[in-house]
Amino acid sequence: MNNLPDAFHFKTEGRIMAAYCPGIQPVTSASIASDKLICSKPRSNNGPRVIIPPPTTVPSTLGHYLARRLVQIGVSDIFSVPGDSNLMLFDYFVAEKGLNLVGCCNELNAGYAADGYARRRGVGACAVTFTVGSLSLINSIAGAYSEDLPVICIVGGPNSNDYRSKKILHHTIGLPDFTQEFRCFQNVTCHQVIIDNLEDAQWQIDRAISKCLEESKPVYISICCNLVAIPHPSFSAQQLIPLSLSPKQSNQLCLKMAVEKASDLLNTAVKPVMIGGKKLRLAKAQAVFLELADACGYAVAVTPSAKGMFPENHPHFIGTYWGTISTAFCGETVEIADASIFIGATLDELETIGYSLTYKKNKAIIVEPNRVMFPNGSCFGLILMKDFLQALTKRLKPNLTAYENYRRIYIPESDPPQSELGEALRVNVLFKHIQKMLTNNMTVISETGDSWFHSQKLKLPKSCGYEIQLLYASIGWSLGATLGYAQAAPKERVVLCIGDGSFQMTPQDVSTMLRLGQNNIIFLINNGGYTIEVEIHDGPYNVIKNWDYTAIVDAMDNREGNCWTTKVHTEEELVNAIEIATGDRNDCLCFIEVIVHRDDTSKELLEFGSKIAAMGSRPSNLL
Template sequence: METQIHNGGLPHPSTAPSFVLPSSPSSSLGRHIARRLVQIGVSDVFSVPGDFNLTLLDHLIAEPGLNLIGCCNELNAGYAADGYARARGVGACVVTFTVGGLSILNAIAGAYSENLPVICIVGGPNSNDYGTNRILHHTIGLPDFSQEFRSFQTVTCAQAVVNNLDDAHELIDTAISTALKECKPVYISISCNLPGIPHPTFAREPVPFSLPPRVSNHMGLEAAVEATADFLNKAVKPVIVGGPRLRFAKAQDAFVELANACGYPIAIMPSGKGLVPEQHPQFIGTYWGAVSSNFCGEIVESADAYMFVGPIFNDYSSVGYSLLIKKEKSVIVQPNRITIGNGPSLGWVFMADFLKALAPRLKKNSTALENYRRIYVPHGIPVKREQGEPLRVNILFKHIQNMLGGDTAVIAETGDSWFNCQKLRLPENCGYEFQMQYGSIGWSVGATLGYAQAANDKRVIACIGDGSFQVSHVDGYCVLACRS
């Protein structure tokens, strides 16, 4: 489906004047960025002021649709933008040159690993300093302004260095649209002397741009559906396992539609928790090899066919590559490629298109689900805590489980919280976020702030170990605020 960004009051082409409007304070680079962020859905920007970005921040503050949230350090500002992007679909942060940019780099790398579009804006050197061989403060003492840029190249999908107003409009809009298309962070450096200077290219409200729809190759889609339906319809006890790339592919609804049609049991990979409805009658738990949910591992590994939708098989999710699954029994559905057993692998076939087309082609088969129900034993109830007895983890998470509802969201920190929160059964519409691929210690504290700011209709419950909490405790007030 095409994503159209709001026009912002631009006159219809037939009535728009053909001359260039005169420049005004509202036609500056800084105001253009502010309005563009509002257009794409950002209403809160996480920032740390520094002398290279102060003028830009003044223009962001002047935008009625933007709320500037100051953070205690750049790393937490990046974590907050990550959490915000999870709830809103896109996030933004603003820091200062090099000393701020390199500080936020770790958070941007985490957002890249999770396919989150975060617009990272850095206040850069004065445009008149480029090419002068000058040494600037907040740098490592070399007359090289490219260190920060080169660092961001490896953890962003696009980079723009804006030190000239003539091409600023094009560079900024290209970077932002790339972030939305690729679902990855981008880096935009803005020379510190440019945000307040009027320029004719910014004389109007930002012209809306649209993201072209991703359409599967028709022949490839038909071939993938045909081969997969033939493969799965021959199976006696097939299962489906959802993975973390379901969100990136925007295929969660299509996944449920397919599950409803085929009747197979549904499991999730640990990194896919929160992306599949756990109250679904066919849900059987987390498939995590030897540490799977009770009886889930047995059902998946004994299946004669399994379809993994959006998986990432790293050393965490595969328990050190020890999963007892075989390639010849598997269908691997990635965001734009389908691989059937040892047979065909078809590209430019998009996940949501594929799942929707496959649903009516599968025969109803509940054999594996019936096997699961036959062997399943309900979880025991934790023994009641005696007066004066130390609080046990299972008792604590029993209370957390009782707190969950459609108006709550869980943020699980790296470490013990991963494993304990995996055991929570999520009610319908209960949010769930964690960072299993990158696993940055302390991520959840800043992410809680960002998520709560974006999803202000939910009560956010952050589960954080005391060690992780201390890593980013300077923004720790946000956790208490979100819980109150």
């Protein structure tokens, strides 16, 4: 689900791996819809609107070249905010066949949308203007970096003549130093480039895109605005040269030794288990992880960030391993196992509930995308996760003991929560009905907060997706990510679960969803504040001004008929709303505001809050 599109192939010739997209169709004036052309200059008071010509059949300028490269690697949507230094570049994006420029309400949401798009499509892109735009973007790019997402950040930069002029320009902090933006992005991208000449621009673009795809991290490309439309011979090749990606190969000796050591440990264990983590996506190892699970028969759990990366209808799936708030009986099964293999897990503070996991660390194998670590401290590097799992699959003996033990202690869930007629709606009742609503062509996106804990309990149907940002945990991320994910997967329906506090961070781009005709279902959980913060440390600052949320969304729609909104207070109203959203209103955006009590929280959030509060309030060891 999260790989690059079919048009993006890897072709191995000797030691060169090339990304190649054959059959790029020429662009003609007939192929460019008139409503996709935009002004290259502002419209004067009396003059006509100025329309740029469509691109030639082959790239001839920097603007042509970058647009064509993005299409080649599978980007069909760029999330953007216009500014004076990127307008001419945007002309080329708009005119490029197969490329859609999606205007967002602000740069932060444009970055979140590129994050969501990359999760589904395998690569995303956003484009903003110099400094004032890019520094607004940077928070969302930091989140994409934490999630190992390949996002291409394109910035329209100042005129190339200004870099050494010592002049002070607008959109700066008043100093003749234009490197502030560059230095900021060095911390949240794996590669940065400023294109201030045409001689090596092609190479610079290709190198940045290749780094983005190789390392699965964001990159930064700044392009001087006066260079975009200048023809140059380097852009005029009859066919784009395939992108050269550095070959990734395992050290065969290390691979053999690691597989032998791992198979010896696991094959001599009585009740081994396997746990998948979010870096399965980075390593593109989800399919081989499933093959290993099928072959060995171990009980299989995932960490919370990896939910949705392993089919939950698999016969040996036991749930989410999240310490004391794990899925029922999952934590016990993992922690009594006499051997475990963690594959792609990121054991950070939130994934481990304040580093409180009690699995047997002296019996645990840790598999990362490029190395394997063993409990005695030995580490084997230069081993690709996919290669290791494929080789290990052939060496492990089937062992169902841990799963059989899980089945012995497993007690089926009691009856789902019920409400009295007219009783105020509870959040656990809400998620009971979200569970019933889910189908295999849906994806759930869960916002920071109590939605984390309730959505982890959902049993995802086959092919139903799930996305979360747990490590960076930027509230408001999910709304922009929903915009991007839905744009990348138009045949799926995205279900967003977001609290009122998070929604107030990024509400503007619901209007972009409406403009694009997306049919997302948004459950806005209105409990009057930042509930997750309340459970960590309460205070008056956690209470927010209540909005008329449905009226705001209706105002964004502006009577165009692209959305349906409602407020629900009881289970009966909720059931009716879901029936409408999945029935008559299946083709439009549905916004359901769910009114719940301020103190309505999951038991998992209560425990999580106390653990994180304890971590934050530890006395300084410097005193």
